[in-house]
Amino acid sequence: MRKENSTNAENQKILEMSCGLTYAVELLNGRWKVNVIWNLSKGINRYGQIKRNIPGISEKMLTQRLKDLEKEGLIIREDFKTVPPRVEYHLTEAGKELVPVLKKLCNWGAKVRKETSVSF
Amino acid sequence: MRKENSTNAENQKILEMSCGLTYAVELLNGRWKVNVIWNLSKGINRYGQIKRNIPGISEKMLTQRLKDLEKEGLIIREDFKTVPPRVEYHLTEAGKELVPVLKKLCNWGAKVRKETSVSF
DNA sequence: TACGGTACATACAATTTAGTTCGTAGTTAT
DNA sequence: ATAACTACGAACTAAATTGTATGTACCGTA
Structure with a gap:
């Protein structure tokens, strides 16, 4: 599980919010x-x-x-x-x-x- | 001649597809x-x-x-x-x-x- | 009785990735 | 004089992902 307040987690959230592309890529990640x-x-x-x-x-x-x-x-x-x-x-x-x-x-x-x- | 819908051909297709796909996803990863x-x-x-x-x-x-x-x-x-x-x-x-x-x-x-x- | 099949769960270890901090060198602007 | 700009490099730490080895419950078959 990802920690809520690490820079890593923060960045992921920012990316997911920022646009459809990064959101999609985060989804396909794994x-x-x-x-x-x-x-x-x-x-x-x-x-x-x-x-x-x-x-x-x-x-x-x-x-x-x-x-x-x-x-x-x-x-x-x-x-x-x-x-x-x-x-x-x-x-x-x-x-x-x-x-x-x-x-x-x-x-x-x-x-x-x-x-x-x-x-x- | 290879049958179009033999398990062999299907599997080959699936593998080829999944290979190009997994290749692409690996590239986008990061x-x-x-x-x-x-x-x-x-x-x-x-x-x-x-x-x-x-x-x-x-x-x-x-x-x-x-x-x-x-x-x-x-x-x-x-x-x-x-x-x-x-x-x-x-x-x-x-x-x-x-x-x-x-x-x-x-x-x-x-x-x-x-x-x-x-x-x- | 022991094994295989079903679809998982849990603890732990190994690996990989992401982020922080400090540093370079030459030039220009303040 | 000091700071910023350019495009990075290296050492280090933190965090996340991935893999391994096990256990669960129930049933059918040998």
């Missing part, structure tokens, strides 16, 4: 986050499925990211209250609207990566 | 980074000017971000070798191509922020 969103946009909605679809992610990180995204209003958690447990995550409207933007970002990233990866 | 890019896109090219345009940024962070962006191939540093020193930073082609994507991200962020900032 490893695995876009991968989770991407999976949800593909119809992969259960914890275990997402986990299996993101090689390398730990259970803690997945749990944390899902919570983050829920807090931020990008996804909704639906608990079916069954045994064994079944929980589904879905993108909200805001989350869905982000997907095409991520696609553009993805295209740009793929292109730039090709151009700059000459050294490898 | 506080103040998009602010610097934004300033450069508006024709604010000198260290001091950028610093004055980003309230709260420290000189160390600005220096660091400029270096990062240069390494990543998004900006170029031009030293005029004068006294007092004059250095200009400019977006590369890759950097310029990112700007419209950032605009979309900005619009999305502004919209989402309005919707979710009821508490303020």
Whole structure:
């Protein structure tokens, strides 16, 4: 958790307030986050499925990211209250609207990566 | 011939997409980074000017971000070798191509922020 | 009886990032 | 004479993120 009155936290708040761009970037900040969103946009909605679809992610990180995204209003958690447990995550409207933007970002990233990866 | 909707092809697509995307997100990662890019896109090219345009940024962070962006191939540093020193930073082609994507991200962020900032 | 599957929680350690402070050198303005 | 401006560099501290290792509860299967 972020301390309330550190310069670090202050700056984050200032940036989030200052404009839509910094707000968006702060939201996307956090490893695995876009991968989770991407999976949800593909119809992969259960914890275990997402986990299996993101090689390398730990259970803690997945749990944390899902919570983050829920807090931020990008996804909704639906608990079916069954045994064994079944929980589904879905993108909200805001989350869905982000997907095409991520696609553009993805295209740009793929292109730039090709151009700059000459050294490898 | 590879089937269009085989699991293999789907997975490959997902991986390619998520790779370009995660690559892009990693590039954007780092506080103040998009602010610097934004300033450069508006024709604010000198260290001091950028610093004055980003309230709260420290000189160390600005220096660091400029270096990062240069390494990543998004900006170029031009030293005029004068006294007092004059250095200009400019977006590369890759950097310029990112700007419209950032605009979309900005619009999305502004919209989402309005919707979710009821508490303020 | 022991294990695997479900979806997490919690304590802790390691790593990375962000921010503070002080310093450089030459020139110009007060 | 002193301060400010230019664009940084380096050492250091504070804070945040990420990862690891464990435990939880319930059920079905072998």
